Amino acid sequence: MGLRSGLCADQSSSSTPISTNHFCMDLALCTVRSTVTVIGLYGETIEVPCNNGAAKPKDLIFTKWKYEMDGGTYRDLLVKQAHKEEAQIQAMDGYKDRVSIAANSSLMIQGGSLVDQRTFTCMVVYGSNLDEHRVKVLVHKKPLPPQLKDKAKELENGKLTSLGVCMAADANPAAVIMWSKNGKQLVADGKTIIITPSVKMDPSTGLSSTTSVLQYTAVKSDVGAKFTCTAEHSLETQVSSPETFIIHCEWSTPPPGGL
Numbered sequence: 001m002g003l004r005s006g007l008c009a010d011q012s013s014s015s016t017p018i019s020t021n022h023f024c025m026d027l028a029l030c031t032v033r034s035t036v037t038v039i040g041l042y043g044e045t046i047e048v049p050c051n052n053g054a055a056k057p058k059d060l061i062f063t064k065w066k067y068e069m070d071g072g073t074y075r076d077l078l079v080k081q082a083h084k085e086e087a088q089i090q091a092m093d094g095y096k097d098r099v100s101i102a103a104n105s106s107l108m109i110q111g112g113s114l115v116d117q118r119t120f121t122c123m124v125v126y127g128s129n130l131d132e133h134r135v136k137v138l139v140h141k142k143p144l145p146p147q148l149k150d151k152a153k154e155l156e157n158g159k160l161t162s163l164g165v166c167m168a169a170d171a172n173p174a175a176v177i178m179w180s181k182n183g184k185q186l187v188a189d190g191k192t193i194i195i196t197p198s199v200k201m202d203p204s205t206g207l208s209s210t211t212s213v214l215q216y217t218a219v220k221s222d223v224g225a226k227f228t229c230t231a232e233h234s235l236e237t238q239v240s241s242p243e244t245f246i247i248h249c250e251w252s253t254p255p256p257g258g259l
Contacts, residue, residue, distance in 0.1 A: 035119065035134040041235075042141030042172060042207075046112040050105040050122035051133045056082075057126035064123040065099070065107045074121070077107065112139050114172060114206035141207060142235040143171035148227075154246035155218035160192065163216045166229030166240060167209060174199045174208035175231040182225055192217035223247045 033051075040046030050063065064079040080087040080101050087101045098110045105124070109116055122133040151164040168175040177197060179186040188195040194215040201208045212229065226242035 031129070032132045033134065035136050037136045037138060039138045039140050040109070040112045040116065042112055042114070042139050044112055046109040046116060046137060046139070047102070048107040048109065048120050048122075048135050048137060050107070050135075051124065051131070053104055053106065056105060057124065059127040061125045061127075063101070063105050064125075065101065066121050066123065067095075068119040068121070077120075080105070109137075114139055139172060140235055141170065141172045142233050143168035143175040143210070143231050143238070145238050146175075146177065146229050146231040146240040148229055148240050148243055151243060152245060154248050155216065155222065157218055157220055157247055157249040160194070160215050160217045163214045163227065163245070164243070166212045166214070166231075168231035168233075168238070169209040170202070170205070170207040171210070171231075171233055172207055173234070175210045175233045177210050177212035178230045178232065179212065179214050180228050180230060181222075183228075186214070186216070218245070218247050220247065220249055 036049075036052065038046075038048060040048075048065075050065075056063075060082040062079055062081045065077040066074045067077060068074055075093070076090040077095055077099050078087045078089050078091065078101055089096060089099065091099060094115070095109070100108045100110075102108055105122065107120060107122065116137055117139050119134055119136050122135070124131045124133070146166055146168045148164045148166050150162070152161055155161050155163065166177050166179070168177055179195060186193055186195070196213040196215075197210065198212075199208050199210050210231070214227075214229075216227075222245070224244060226244055228242050229240045231238045231240075
């Protein structure tokens with residue numbers, strides 16, 4: 001793991017009962033370790049590890065958590081003195097009632113949402129040293145099960161027709177939709193198969209909904225064929241219920257058995 005040493009006092013932080021900038025000046029070494037990334041789940045408690053969950057130093061003085069805002073400034077969340085049972089919550093914003101510290105110094109964030117996609121820093125002061133462990137948090141949410149809507153009443157043999165629209169809603173990151181016929185993926189060729197995807201983000205939640213429109217040119221052999229759409233996501237792959245369609249065929253000669 002890469003290291004960067006310095007005074008750490010160049011990182012602007014909100015005021016706290018402990019003047020960490022002044023304290024840092026009195027330390028022999030301040031080390032900022034390279035950033036690690038963790039993935040939390042939307043709506044669940046996110047655990048942000050300090051120093052990858054390593055054991056706390058024996059001469060620990062205190063542990064402090066803060067987060068980085070846009071522009072590179074920092075806001076304090078909490079501080080836990082080694083000789084005290086309870087942590088002091090310093091957050092004054094939406095984190096005030098959502099954060100706590102675990103026995104292993106991990107930051108616990110209740111009700112994870114996309115606002116928690118940011119970089120958090122665990123500051124560990126021990127002996128005459130100060131280590132800073134940066135953790136980038138990503139928040140993932142699988143989409144709702146894919147649904148096929150605006151389905152065609154029937155498909156016409158040899159004619160490009162809009163078969164339907166598949167939607168995989170409320171995901172982060174956005175899901176990727178694929179279409180299949182009888183379990184085999186359909187590949188757009190721009191003529192007989194046209195697939196048009198789009199992604200829309202909800203401004204209130206930041207979650208994304210993916211839609212995909214399938215235009216399909218049916219053939220007689222598609223009678224009884226089962227069409228599905230699949231929503232691929234980092235957390236789970238989900239498949240819609242299969243759909244069959246009536247294939248309308250215009251016969252140039254009477255079909256076997258007559259009309």
